[in-house]
Amino acid sequence: MSVTAPVDERTEDESAAIARQRHSEGKKAERRLGLMLVAPAAILMVAVTAYPIGYALWLSFFRADLRTPDDNEFVGLDNYITVLSSDIWWKAFGFTLLLTVVSVVFELILGMALAIVMHRTIVGRGLVRTSALVPYAIVTVVAAFSWRFAWSQGIGWLAGDSAPLTGQWSSFWIIVLAEVWKTIPFMALLLMAGLALVPEDLLKAASIDGASAWQRFWKVTVPLIKPSILVAVLFRTLDAFRVFDNIYVLTSGANETSSVSIVAYNNLMRGLNLGIGSTMSVLIFLAIAIIAFIFIKLFGAAAPGSDEGRR
């Protein structure tokens, strides 16, 4: 039961009128406070991104080239048709989707494991917590470059005499490795902060009731930290689907390892084709929106802003 739960007024007693009025005044104050508190964030976000996002959307309906700004021509959905009927796009899309699913699954499992270690360890806690974040702190391009070097035939310590960056699947797994290594700490940190709020006595009680560690984890911990899991997985998925740096450095998309962001970059920045590039950006956005929507539906009440989920 929550202070802000909507009150069904019809069932209320006449004598509660005063209380009700006070309540609605409180309600008003709450609304005002709520609006005041979100206002700075909302205004900033809209002020900075409204024009760029709107402009990208607008451009996606035009034939537009950065080099000839006066020759923009409205083409309706042509750009979308061009992109969606292209083999190049769908190959990159499939690769990106697979890469996203595989890396996020690994990241969640390993991130959870790391979170538990960081949360539970009884020795060297500060050391573990700080060190475990180092991979996330290394600049992505540099990390990617060091992986490329490590996996290059003859010059890298991991490659030895093999040339794994010249095959599609071996490249895929190296990209996954680079992604996962780098972002496990992101997951772990978010999950650990969630774990910190799981009441110890609840776990103890479950333990006394004879629940095994595994059961305690699934039955007590996981439901309680669901909001953290959702945020961690959601934001990782958004980022994973837009993977760029690692692929750009490791393979530049060779051997069919292009991601949708690589293709969008090539059209937007190399080709300076604002129309097609913007269209791809919008499509990437839509794809992510659909994924996010599925997640939020799956997690239901745990999603931010949903009223049912509040304790």
Add this chain to the structure above:
Amino acid sequence: MSTTTETTKTKSIWWVVNAIVLLYAFIPVVWIISLSLKPDATLNDGSFLPTKVTSEHYEAIFANDSFTRALINSIGICLIATFIALIVGTMAAYAVARLDFPGKSLVVGVSLMIAMFPQIALVTPLFKILTGIGLFDTWLGLIIPYITFALPLAIYTLSAFFREIPWELEKAAKMDGATPYQAFRKVIAPLAMPGVFTTAILVFITCWNDFLFALSLTSSERSRTVPAALSYFTGATTFEKPTQTVAAAAVVITIPIVIFVLFFQRRIVAGLTSGAVKG
């Protein structure tokens, strides 16, 4: 007696687990450090640890003050951006998690949208805006986008934590006559600290590592941050990559983050102990 041996045993198990974590975190880092120490002659020898060690690449990055300037810019810009993003984000997240107000789902939806849109499509229009209002190549010109693009993550993370907090305490405070603001400041804020500091670390690192905006929205030492400076490093000739220098710089710029994390992870622990209040 038996408890002592038990704890010793548990402790050693934990040390083994910790060691695995350290290996995970540091093997690739050691490789980067190793690259940064290799002289040209052994760069391509494929050995994990350097067979010969040189400090010339570290000397090279500090040979003039442009790298130091970039470091100062990075630290300043990211600290300010993180600080403001946290304040603004905490306020918004509290409202989203706790208060009922019109347009809430809109705020939640829009901020997620911003987080989802590919940033490469936004850079050019952003560049135009910033040159238009004279903020191109200034600290503020980077701080504003960093805050903006950090806010969605901040709001989501923080509101997720805020919802896990036992709000009975807030109710109790309100019953004692506290206003919603007092309840927020005195009761909830301390409990929310683990979440806030977690978010601080994430926002700071995101800002610290950003390449795209750093490259596109700066042009001089006045505001150039470290990742941008890294991409300006050149090899001895056009076709040689400054591999070791970049590795050395990457090692150097990881140190401030480690300090930042060291500082804040204590707060996460502090948050934990205060969280025990609710038991």
Add this chain to the structure above:
Amino acid sequence: MAAAATLLLSLAACGGGDEGGTPVINLFGGASATGFQDLIDGCNEQADGAYRIEGNLVPSDADGQREQLVRRLAAGDEGMDLLGMDVVWTAEFAEAGWILPLTEEQAAAASEDTLAVPLETATWKDKLYGIPKHTNAQILWYRKSLVEKAGNGKPPATWDEMFDMAEKLKADGDPYQIGFTGARYEGLVVGFNTILSSFGGTIVNDDSTKSTIDDKTTEALGLLSRLAESGLASRSLSNSQEPEVFAQLQNGESAFSLNWPYVGSAMREAAPDIADDLGFATFPSAVEGQPSKVTVGGMNFAISKFSEHPEEAFDAAMCLRSPENQLKHAITAGEPPVNETVFDEPEFKKVYPQGPVLLESLEAASSRPISPVYQNISTIISSTLSPPTSIDPEATTKELEGAINDAIEGKGILP
């Protein structure tokens, strides 16, 4: 909070600008190269208040440089005066109206003693836009001892000879590989363009209105495919850029290495014993009896249309690329001069033993397609030819033709 905000505003307010009447020439591109600041300082002194060059840094990779320049030029940014441009950008920037054509007088000064092909790269629709600063061309690096073993000690003059020698070395268990930049990036386009030009082919017509892909292309693709399939290239071919090709030579895997002239001095640092055994020759020819037409690289200066000091910018460029400065920069950064006379300088000959071979290569050189949509064409070529093992000469020719025509017409999407 308030204090922080004021701090920010004051930081935002302090901008750069002209000081004391001396026009500042903002140079973007090239300025971060080794030894370049010395050239700038020297010219500033020489200018004696007529202008002051400010070297601005740009990313070290060509894509990153172009991205920045293009974004700012498209916005009509007045903060850029002189652009250090990759030789392949001229047509694009000129067609977009971002750079100024040189006046007749300026063009005459910029062309004096300058090699023809670098000038060609600086020209679009019969107008000279660029002031060539330095040039470059790949040459054949080879291991002298191995060439001795596999033949009569003379380096291979043609690809066929090179394949034969490599084959022989392989059979004998010696290092045999042919190093080639086969990764999906600009270097693959450079290599392909060299081979195609040597067969007498081109990629687009003179005014870049349609592709000129034909049976010469098929021949060139056949050669690339042969290299990839022969087992004589590195297994890392499809991921090899210059540093990898260099490493393959350094680590004793390559007997032949098609790379830029920097290999000589860099190998001296990295592996002196290999450097002692290193010989150089012109890039092997695709057709016996005909010179190979190597693709030029390098940099041209161009003046931004939005510059407030175009004349001073031209003077600054001419100073930065004066024969003395070309010589200086050839010595400090290994950037080959565009001025023929510099090749004769005793000082140059001393530090640049490969100079005569390079000059010979440059005189017969070719340029990559000169086209306003060069980046599109290049992206298509590098992705279509990657990995080189996937090349099927006939089919790939058709694929290239379609995709390049699409790019010229602004249709389709880039991979």
